[in-house]
Amino acid sequence: MDLKPETLAEIEAAIPKYPEAQSAVMPLLHAIQKDQGFISNEAAEWVAEKLGIAPINVLSVVTFYPFFRQHKVGKRHIRVCRTLSCAMAGGSKVCDKMLSEFEAELNQVSPDGEVTVEFAECLASCGSAPVMLVDEDLHENLTVEKAKEICDQIKAEGTK
Numbered sequence: 001m002d003l004k005p006e007t008l009a010e011i012e013a014a015i016p017k018y019p020e021a022q023s024a025v026m027p028l029l030h031a032i033q034k035d036q037g038f039i040s041n042e043a044a045e046w047v048a049e050k051l052g053i054a055p056i057n058v059l060s061v062v063t064f065y066p067f068f069r070q071h072k073v074g075k076r077h078i079r080v081c082r083t084l085s086c087a088m089a090g091g092s093k094v095c096d097k098m099l100s101e102f103e104a105e106l107n108q109v110s111p112d113g114e115v116t117v118e119f120a121e122c123l124a125s126c127g128s129a130p131v132m133l134v135d136e137d138l139h140e141n142l143t144v145e146k147a148k149e150i151c152d153q154i155k156a157e158g159t160k
Contacts, residue, residue, distance in 0.1 A: 001046045007035040011050070021051045025061050029068055038069040066120040066133075074109045076154055079120035080132040086123075091130035094147045095119065098132075101151035114158050 003011075014027040025047065032043045039062050048055040062068045066079055080086070080095040095106070098117045104110035107118050125131045128140035132147075139150060 001042055003032065003035050007031050015051070022053045022057065024051060025053075025058055026065075029058070029062060033068060038072055040070070066123065067136075071107075072109065073116035074114050075158070076115045076135060078115055078117045078132060078134050079123070080117065081121075081123040081125070081130060082119040083122045083126070085126040086130040089129040090143070091132075093144050094130050094132060094142045097144045097147040098151060101148065101155075112158075115154065 010031045011028050014031070015021055015024045017027075018024045028047050028050065029039055029043075032047070033039055036043065041059075044058040044062055045055045048058045051058075062070060069077070078098055080091055080098065082091055082095075095117065098104075098115075099106060102110040102112075102115045102117065104115060104117050107116070109116050120133065123131050123133060123138065125138060125140055130142045131138060131140045132142060133139075134150060134154065139146070
């Protein structure tokens with residue numbers, strides 16, 4: 001796997017901080033995602049080999065946490081919560097609005113390369129449903145109108 005020297009140094013520095021090497025899975029995955037933009041199957045296998053654990057143990061972490069990506073995303077990564085409270089509060093309408101505003105397909109990079117819209121499992125803000133993450137910024141108590149405002153802001157930032 002082709003990682004930047006600084007990423008390799010970060011990985012090598014992270015492992016000894018943990019009493020068991022396998023405990024370093026998340027820091028290694030964060031470093032690789034920062035370097036590569038996502039966690040490929042090759043990267044998961046590399047981490048597993050590096051830590052002496054089974055690849056399924058790494059993949060289970062990648063697939064469980066919504067902040068890890070398994071594919072390339074657009075310049076902006078939008079994740080709309082789809083768990084029960086968000087679904088009942090209109091999360092799918094918010095997602096549909098995001099998709100239509102960017103002429104995007106779910107889980108695909110939009111034609112202009114600007115965004116990827118995905119559903120995410122629990123974003124841990126059930127009391128303020130529906131919610132979504134735009135990159136790392138949480139947006140709560142969403143409506144279709146608020147989703148449109150967020151889209152307009154993203155579009156304006158994209159033209160800068």
